[in-house]
Amino acid sequence: MNLSHLRIVVDEREKRSGIPSLLKGIGINLEIKTLPVGDYIVAPETIVERKSISDLVSSVFDGRLFDQCNRMKENFQFPIIIIEGDTNEIEELIENPFVFYGAVSSVAIDFKIPIISTPNASHTAKLLVSMCSRKDVTKGPFIKKIRKSDDLQRQQLSVLSSLPGIGEKTAIRMLEKFGTPLNVFSASSIELSKISGLGELRAKKIKKILQVKSKHMKKISQKTLHDS
Numbered sequence: 001m002n003l004s005h006l007r008i009v010v011d012e013r014e015k016r017s018g019i020p021s022l023l024k025g026i027g028i029n030l031e032i033k034t035l036p037v038g039d040y041i042v043a044p045e046t047i048v049e050r051k052s053i054s055d056l057v058s059s060v061f062d063g064r065l066f067d068q069c070n071r072m073k074e075n076f077q078f079p080i081i082i083i084e085g086d087t088n089e090i091e092e093l094i095e096n097p098f099v100f101y102g103a104v105s106s107v108a109i110d111f112k113i114p115i116i117s118t119p120n121a122s123h124t125a126k127l128l129v130s131m132c133s134r135k136d137v138t139k140g141p142f143i144k145k146i147r148k149s150d151d152l153q154r155q156q157l158s159v160l161s162s163l164p165g166i167g168e169k170t171a172i173r174m175l176e177k178f179g180t181p182l183n184v185f186s187a188s189s190i191e192l193s194k195i196s197g198l199g200e201l202r203a204k205k206i207k208k209i210l211q212v213k214s215k216h217m218k219k220i221s222q223k224t225l226h227d228s
Contacts, residue, residue: 003027006132009041022125037071042132045077053085057093060103063162069111070158083117084124102164110167156181163206170197185210
């Protein structure tokens, strides 16, 4: 099967994943660029963000995932997320998997972005080829001018949407009520529970996440008078 007529634009940071080499090895025409959003452009309006299990987990908790989803939705009609690796690792990386799956559910339901799982780089490469070789893919320029993610309002929504179970609509309601993300974080669980669609249980869960000390916090040993 001749695949040389197929073209995929690849973010240069994906080289270390080994996937570009696999694509090139089977004859795909690659264009290596520094993409401001996403990892692979397989069609004029289809962009793919590939995430390993560890990267996916970290992006959930640092808020990157929702910012990336927002930017892909703003600039492409068909954004897709590929989760690559053994999903059993999730249980080993985080204590409460429900927080993680709440965020992933938000991607699928609130952002309406399909999530596809692959076991390894080889299968990811084959999936990308399949996306690129669809007969109904129209011809056209792959590279487009990406709007910069410098919108303060959008960044505020991304911060709030990183909380478990909080989609963009609920984040907007939070800002409408409290004005700023800082005020949201400072609000009591009772105040949060009054937001439409949030509820008391979810409000308490959010406050717990914000208030419980992280196990990663460095312990500072202080000498007492008896130690000196």
